[in-house]
Amino acid sequence: MSIEEQVKAWRHHIHKHPEFGFEEEQTSKFVADKLEEFGLEVHRNVGKTGVVGILKCGDSDRSIGLRADMDALKVLELNDFAHASTHKGLMHACGHDGHTAMLLGAAHELARTKDFDGTVYFIFQPGEEHGVGAKAMIEDGLFVRWNIDAVYAMHNLPGVPEGHFVTNPGPIMAAESAFEIEILATGGHAALPHMGTDPIVVGAQIVLGLQNITSRNLSSIHEPAVISVTEFNTNGTTNVIPSSVTLKGDTRCFTDDALHKIEAAMERVAAGICASAGVEYRYKFHNGFLSTINTPSETAVAVRVATKLVGADKVDGAAKPFTISEDFSFMQRQAPSCYILVGNGAEGEKGGTALHKPYYDFNDDILMTGVNFWQELVKDQLPQAS
Ligand SMILES: [Zn+2]
Ligand SMILES: [Zn+2]
Known part of the structure; x- marks a missing residue:
C-alpha cells in the first residue's frame, strides 16, 4: 500500500471510531502501536491519554516537537459515507482524525528515510476541544522530561482553499474565558x-458597564476584544423583585x-456598581x-517550508487572527512555536463545510500536503551535514 493510501486508511479508521477528550483509549493505542511498529521510542499515557513518539537520527542535539490532537466532539454525525462514525453521538467534526493521520504519516516516512540530524518529538495530545489536554501533557512533564527546542502544530480550516497555508507571526487565535457575576440583593x-x-x-448597569471595558480600557488597535454577556438569570417573578441575578x-x-x-x-466594574447600589456580589473568571x-x-520557518511546498501564492503568512481558540496556546508558553492552518477546501467546495458541523469531513486530498509539510519542516530544522 502506498503512503497516500495508508494515511487515508488510518484517517478513515480514526474517523469511524471517535472518542471524547481523555477517553481516547483506542485512538491512543492505535497511534502508539503504529509508532512502535515504525521503530520509534514510545511513551504512552503522557497527560492521561496522550502519546509521545521519539525519533532520533545522527548525533545533533537539536530537536523539534510536532503536535497533533486526537479527540472528537459530542456531535451526531449526519454523513452517510463508509467511514462515518460508528460511535453514536460522537464525531470527528474538527478534523483531528486528519491531524493524527498526517502526523503518523510523517513519523512513518521520517522513520523510513532517516534523512535528518537530531530528535523529533511526535506529540499526540488528548482533550483539545475543552482546553485540558495540552495542560495535562505539560503537567506530566512534556517540556521537562524532554528538551524540545521549538514546537509546531497544524489544524485544517474549511473556507480556505484546499492545501493553502495560513498563519501569522503573532496572535493567530483568541484567548477564551468564561465569567460569572452573581448579584446578591434583598429583593422584595x-x-x-x-x-x-x-x-x-x-445587573443591567453591569451589562452596559462591561461594554465600556473594550471601548475605554483596551487599545482599539492593539487589544481587540469581545465581552459577551450571554445569560441573565433571576429568581424573580412578575410581581417579585428577585434577590439574586446571575450574569x-x-x-x-x-x-x-x-x-x-x-x-x-470586569471585577472593578461589578464591584463599583454593586457598591453604589448597596448590594453584594460574587465574581468568577475562568480562562479556558x-x-x-x-x-x-518559527513562523518564518513555517512560512518558508510551506512556500517551498505549495508556492508563495498559496501561503498567507500574515493572516488576521481568528476569534476561535486552541489549547496549543498552553504549549506555546513553554517553547518557541508556530501554529499553522491548512485549507480544507473553499466554501461550497469539497472540504468547505465548517468545523463542528454534523456534515463536516476532513478532506483526504490534503493529507499528503500535511505529511509533506511535517517532513520538510523536520529536514529544514534538523538538516544533515552536507
Ligand atoms: Zn474543534
Ligand atoms: Zn480542532
Missing part, C-alpha cells in the same frame, strides 16, 4: 422597590496582557484557552 415586592435592593437594575458570559482577546486587564476590569501566539522566527 414589585410595588415597593424602595423597601429593598434590586439586583435587576444593578454569565464569554470573553475573547489576543494577548495575555489584555486578558489580565479584562479579568481585573490562552491566545494562540506564534513566535516570529
Whole structure:
C-alpha cells in the first residue's frame, strides 16, 4: 500500500471510531502501536491519554516537537459515507482524525528515510476541544522530561482553499474565558422597590458597564476584544423583585496582557456598581484557552517550508487572527512555536463545510500536503551535514 493510501486508511479508521477528550483509549493505542511498529521510542499515557513518539537520527542535539490532537466532539454525525462514525453521538467534526493521520504519516516516512540530524518529538495530545489536554501533557512533564527546542502544530480550516497555508507571526487565535457575576440583593415586592435592593437594575448597569471595558480600557488597535454577556438569570417573578441575578458570559482577546486587564476590569466594574447600589456580589473568571501566539522566527520557518511546498501564492503568512481558540496556546508558553492552518477546501467546495458541523469531513486530498509539510519542516530544522 502506498503512503497516500495508508494515511487515508488510518484517517478513515480514526474517523469511524471517535472518542471524547481523555477517553481516547483506542485512538491512543492505535497511534502508539503504529509508532512502535515504525521503530520509534514510545511513551504512552503522557497527560492521561496522550502519546509521545521519539525519533532520533545522527548525533545533533537539536530537536523539534510536532503536535497533533486526537479527540472528537459530542456531535451526531449526519454523513452517510463508509467511514462515518460508528460511535453514536460522537464525531470527528474538527478534523483531528486528519491531524493524527498526517502526523503518523510523517513519523512513518521520517522513520523510513532517516534523512535528518537530531530528535523529533511526535506529540499526540488528548482533550483539545475543552482546553485540558495540552495542560495535562505539560503537567506530566512534556517540556521537562524532554528538551524540545521549538514546537509546531497544524489544524485544517474549511473556507480556505484546499492545501493553502495560513498563519501569522503573532496572535493567530483568541484567548477564551468564561465569567460569572452573581448579584446578591434583598429583593422584595414589585410595588415597593424602595423597601429593598434590586439586583435587576444593578445587573443591567453591569451589562452596559462591561461594554465600556473594550471601548475605554483596551487599545482599539492593539487589544481587540469581545465581552459577551450571554445569560441573565433571576429568581424573580412578575410581581417579585428577585434577590439574586446571575450574569454569565464569554470573553475573547489576543494577548495575555489584555486578558489580565479584562479579568481585573470586569471585577472593578461589578464591584463599583454593586457598591453604589448597596448590594453584594460574587465574581468568577475562568480562562479556558490562552491566545494562540506564534513566535516570529518559527513562523518564518513555517512560512518558508510551506512556500517551498505549495508556492508563495498559496501561503498567507500574515493572516488576521481568528476569534476561535486552541489549547496549543498552553504549549506555546513553554517553547518557541508556530501554529499553522491548512485549507480544507473553499466554501461550497469539497472540504468547505465548517468545523463542528454534523456534515463536516476532513478532506483526504490534503493529507499528503500535511505529511509533506511535517517532513520538510523536520529536514529544514534538523538538516544533515552536507
Ligand atoms: Zn474543534
Ligand atoms: Zn480542532
